[in-house]
Amino acid sequence: MATQIDTTQRGVVPGPGRPHPPVTSTLGVGIIGVSPVRGWAATAHIPALRALPNYEIRALSAHSAESARAAGQAFGVSAVFSEHEQLVTQPDIDVVAVTVKVPHHRELVSAALAAGKAVYCEWPLGRDLEDAQAMAALAAEQGARTVVGLQARQAPAIEFVQELLSGGYVGEVLSTTMVGVSVLGDVVGQPNAYMLDKTNGANLLTIAVGHSLDILNYVLGEFADLSAMSDLRRPLITIEETAEQVVKTAADQIAVIGTLTSGATASVHIRETVAGGTGFLWEINGTEGTLRITADAAYPEIYPLTVAGAHGRNEPAELAFPAALTQKWPALTSLEGAPAYNVGRAYAALAADIDSGTHTVPDFADAVRRHELIAAIERSAASGERVKA
Structure with a gap:
């Protein structure tokens, strides 16, 4: 049996702006x-x-x-x-x-x-x-x-965006657009070669698109319905260590357009094997303003996110995260900017x-909801029809 964890004598989760006390047992x-x-x-x-x-x-x-x-x-x-x-x-x-x-x-x-x-x-x-x-x-x-x-979901930037939206920063959300790149070029290391095979379940759709759509849906709500397309533009990939060329079966272009349960229009295009381009850009457009979230690649769980905002027709300017969010877990400050940060x-x-x-x-229940969305994208891409999410 695992060590039993007594949850009845622990403290409550503190309110916004207050650091979390340590858990009382290891x-x-x-x-x-x-x-x-x-x-x-x-x-x-x-x-x-x-x-x-x-x-x-x-x-x-x-x-x-x-x-x-x-x-x-x-x-x-x-x-x-x-x-x-x-x-x-x-x-x-x-x-x-x-x-x-x-x-x-x-x-x-x-x-x-x-x-x-x-x-x-x-x-x-x-x-x-x-x-x-x-x-x-x-x-x-x-x-x-x-x-x-x-x-x-635990990134300070995502918590900040939620706060801004709750506070009415953009007004009513009318639409959202997301574009990003996963893996550049047509070379992959041997340890990741298994991701070329669609049946292994680790590919552009499940990983880069999955993580990116998760924050979109977590912040703005789920899709009501959607249309999707997928394509494989570069089916031959070179293994870095051996120079062997192998056939890829997982798509390298995924595009989704749909309506969220709020009524907002959502458009997403994540791609890989391209030479370069926008790493990650997510805009949320409303009746009063715009939020723009950017990163170096379509891996919001790994790369640091920047948040910019504007009201009216002004160009978005970077917004500083509140200290209450970045200092929420003081023990993790030294990991900020590293892949371990959000995991921590x-x-x-x-x-x-x-x-x-x-x-x-x-x-795991949240994971099932995201897998359901991925399955809906696959159905739409295969049939060419709009589907319920």
Whole structure:
């Protein structure tokens, strides 16, 4: 059994502008899918967890005993395993983080849930909607706390945009436009070559489009209906390490236009394999003003976001984030601008949710809603018809 977390004696979540107090007990984390030299666990999860005083990394697992030992030595963790079944049954693990390739998510998440653990799984939750629904159903059956890695919701910029809209900065939202680029050029590293195969569920639509649409829908509401198109403009991709050319089956152009439940018009175009262009631009246009959110690429969960605004016909000017948002989790200040920053804010929010019985981080039910949207985009692109989202 996992260590039981007493949620009845914790403090309440503070109001706006007040830093969150620390969680009163340490949460033990086991990470599945750790490499000592590369990977998202090493880049984001481990730095984030190390920065937070209410978390402790207590176990790691990798694809082989040798890799597990090397990861343990690299990150100072003594409990290492080559089999995920061993990690998820450790009694001092409260939260299992799943940071492996998408095709393996369902097996590993299911094992952790069956062992009675809370689970943080990277996005996409599964290869497809059926995968996501199965994991969400198991989590609900187990009554488990879950998190899906849609951590852009925790970015200070997104919280700031929500505040501005709630305060009437743009008036009534009439329309929104989003354009971005994922991967430049026609060369990919071997570790990411599996993303070229559409059936693996890790591609432009699920990752760059998925993360980007998640913040759009989180801030402005869901699509009521939409029309979509997808295309594959560069089907031959070169593997960086070998110069081998392989056939890509995942689309490199995704465009969506639709109506949000609020009545606002939304237009989105995310692309990859292009030579350059706008990294990430999201405009929200209203009756009184405009907000413009920008970044270097269509990965709002990773890249720092800038917010600019204007009223009337003035050109948008950059707006400074309130200190209450950037200092919400003081322990994470040193990670600002790094890929680990928003992951850390998601972990911090999870601890606060456990602390007070709230639900502020996206969970598996939220992941299913996003997978449903992706499925709707696929249906529309395949049929050429407008579909209900």
